[in-house]
Amino acid sequence: MSVTYFYDGIKKNNPEMQKEISATIITIGNELLIGQVVDTNSAFMSKVLNKTGVVVKRKIAIADNMAEIKKALDAEINQVQIILITGGLGPTSDDVTKQTLCTYFKSEMVVNKRALQHVKNLYEKVYKKSLNPVNLKQAEVPAACKVILNKRGSAPCMQFEKGRSMIFSLPGVPYEMEGLMPDIIGVIRQRFQLPKVIHHTLVTSGIGESELAAILKDFEKEIGPKAELAYLPGLGVLRLRLSATVMGREEEDRLRRQFQKLKKLAGDYLISTDDTPVEEIIGKMLNKKKKTIATAESCTGGFIASMITSVSGASDYFPGSVVSYSNNIKMTVLGVKASTLKKHGAVSEEVVREMLKGIVKRMKSDYGVAVSGIMGPGGGSAQKPVGTVWVAVGSARKVVTKKFHFRFDRRRNIQSTAIRALYLLKSFLEEA
Numbered sequence: 001m002s003v004t005y006f007y008d009g010i011k012k013n014n015p016e017m018q019k020e021i022s023a024t025i026i027t028i029g030n031e032l033l034i035g036q037v038v039d040t041n042s043a044f045m046s047k048v049l050n051k052t053g054v055v056v057k058r059k060i061a062i063a064d065n066m067a068e069i070k071k072a073l074d075a076e077i078n079q080v081q082i083i084l085i086t087g088g089l090g091p092t093s094d095d096v097t098k099q100t101l102c103t104y105f106k107s108e109m110v111v112n113k114r115a116l117q118h119v120k121n122l123y124e125k126v127y128k129k130s131l132n133p134v135n136l137k138q139a140e141v142p143a144a145c146k147v148i149l150n151k152r153g154s155a156p157c158m159q160f161e162k163g164r165s166m167i168f169s170l171p172g173v174p175y176e177m178e179g180l181m182p183d184i185i186g187v188i189r190q191r192f193q194l195p196k197v198i199h200h201t202l203v204t205s206g207i208g209e210s211e212l213a214a215i216l217k218d219f220e221k222e223i224g225p226k227a228e229l230a231y232l233p234g235l236g237v238l239r240l241r242l243s244a245t246v247m248g249r250e251e252e253d254r255l256r257r258q259f260q261k262l263k264k265l266a267g268d269y270l271i272s273t274d275d276t277p278v279e280e281i282i283g284k285m286l287n288k289k290k291k292t293i294a295t296a297e298s299c300t301g302g303f304i305a306s307m308i309t310s311v312s313g314a315s316d317y318f319p320g321s322v323v324s325y326s327n328n329i330k331m332t333v334l335g336v337k338a339s340t341l342k343k344h345g346a347v348s349e350e351v352v353r354e355m356l357k358g359i360v361k362r363m364k365s366d367y368g369v370a371v372s373g374i375m376g377p378g379g380g381s382a383q384k385p386v387g388t389v390w391v392a393v394g395s396a397r398k399v400v401t402k403k404f405h406f407r408f409d410r411r412r413n414i415q416s417t418a419i420r421a422l423y424l425l426k427s428f429l430e431e432a
Contacts, residue, residue: 020245021192022080023049024058026072028087028097029172032061041086041177048181053194053245054082064088066100073104078163082188087172089155098141098158101169105160107144115139115156118149145169148187152179159187166191198252200242200259201275204266205420209233212240212269219265223258226251236406236416239275240266271423278422279307285429286317286367293425294363295321296334296355298346299373299389303418319363324355334358347372347384349401352392360396367429369393369421373404375413389417393425400428 025045031037042059049056057080062068064087076083088097102109116139123129138154141147148157148168153176160167168184170177188194204212209231220229223242232239242259246252263270274281286293295304305321308314322333327346330336335358336351344350355370373389380386387406394400402424406413 020055021053021082021188021194022055022057023082023084024060024076024080025056026069026076026083026085027059027061027172028064028069028085029061030063032087033063040174041172044174044178045084045086045181048185049082049084050197052185052188053197054188055245064096066096066103069097069100070104073167077165077167079165081165081192083165083167084184085167085169086177089169089171097169101145101158101160101167102142105142105144105162107142109140110143111139112141112147112156114149115141115147118156119154122154148180148183150176150180152176157184195245195247196252197245198243198255199275200255200262201273202240202259202263202266202270203237203272203275203423204240204269205237205271205416205423207238207269209238212238212266216240216262216265219262227255227258229262234419236412236419237271241275271420272426278419278426279311282308282422282426282429283311283314283317285426287313289366289429289432291366292317292319292363293367293369294319294359294365296359296368296370297321297323298325298330298355298371299375300371300414300418300421301325303414304369304371304421307418307422319365322359322362330355334362345384347374347388347390349390349392349403352390352401353399356392356394356399357396367393367395367425367432369425371417371421373413373417375410375417377410387413389413389420391417391421391424393421393428395432398432400424 025042027039027042029037032039039061046056060072062072085097088095119135119139120131123131123135135154141156141158145158145160148159150156150171153171153173155171157180158169170180213231216229223229227242227244230241230243232241240262242255242262244251244255246255263273297304302321302323308318324330324334327341330341331338334355336354340350340354352370352372355372356368359370360368370392371389374380374384374386376386389404389406390401391404392399392401404417404420406416408416
């Protein structure tokens with residue numbers, strides 16, 4: 001089959017351009033290897049590259065050491081088309097990346113005029129500081145590289161080429177590295193005709209990974225080699241990600257049809273087809289509706305409120321919460337009747353209904369969430385075993401309740417309760 005591409009604005013029939021474009025990420029820093037600093041750079045770069053259609057083959061963390069840097073480059077050059085290096089570009093003696101690259105590419109260190117002017121402007125106009133010789137060294141780069149200016153800092157990105165590989169050396173400061181990635185992606189797009197990477201994700205709950213894999217056994221055989229199904233366990237949920245690298249509308253439509261079939265196979269376990277964290281979805285929905293939500297939590301001890309307030313701007317729609325861990329607080333603060341507690345017990349549909357109405361009234365909120373359950377390891381009974389949870393969501397006029405049975409340890413039962421309560425709220429808001 002002949003495929004026609006447009007490359008750098010020129011129409012070309014080039015079978016080489018159908019090949020996978022791959023990358024390796026090399027992070028440099030002793031602090032990464034001793035656990036002093038968590039490597040977030042490679043995760044960010046992987047996400048950006050993946051969205052662009054570049055497949056990350058390897059992530060390598062190495063020390064600030066010339067021999068290790070050279071060894072990593074020798075291993076990766078010509079194995080992948082793109083190599084991203086981050087870290088070790090500072091002006092101090094422990095940062096050796098720049099000098100190592102200069103030696104590796106048999107070059108000499110020169111002062112780049114554009115980089116020098118950028119450093120001067122940065123310190124004199126932005127930082128309002130006088131320059132010193134250490135600062136000026138940031139403008140020194142190997143003559144063999146192309147410079148991509150760092151708008152968020154003084155150390156420029158250096159671009160090299162060797163064999164079939166493009167090598168980019170970026171600063172290790174996450175804020176600066178993130179600011180450079182759009183420029184690097186622009187250079188990559190100019191060089192390669194990139195395919196389109198598509199991910200379809202659905203969220204399930206109430207079923208284990210092995211159980212769901214058994215249901216999807218035949219489906220995984222049907223999707224063929226071009227698509228991949230990944231199982232991603234999380235807090236109280238199991239995500240399924242159907243991914244494929246596509247080269248046209250036909251392949252894109254095929255993947256969409258496969259995802260529709262996956263949704264049907266997930267059946268009653270399917271709770272969402274949006275991979276955005278549920279607390280963020282709820283925040284957007286409440287902002288759009290200009291409504292508020294409050295929580296009454298017994299067994300989760302404020303975990304639901306913590307998830308809601310982890311979203312920036314939650315103060316616009318979240319007035320507060322009551323952690324009614326004892327029956328006394330349920331009665332005196334939320335207005336749960338003593339007779340209801342005596343007749344049905346704290347873990348019951350009737351109690352969470354009254355908790356919800358109480359929190360909506362107490363906080364003057366539009367909607368509420370109420371939970372009560374037995375998280376374990378003790379406290380269960382034959383009628384109400386450990387993991388039994390009642391959840392109520394709704395408003396003063398309408399309340400929806402649901403009973404759950406979780407089978408995990410105390411921590412995971414709490415997390416699972418919070419997640420399922422928020423997804424139940426999401427469904428309620430969608431219909432409200």
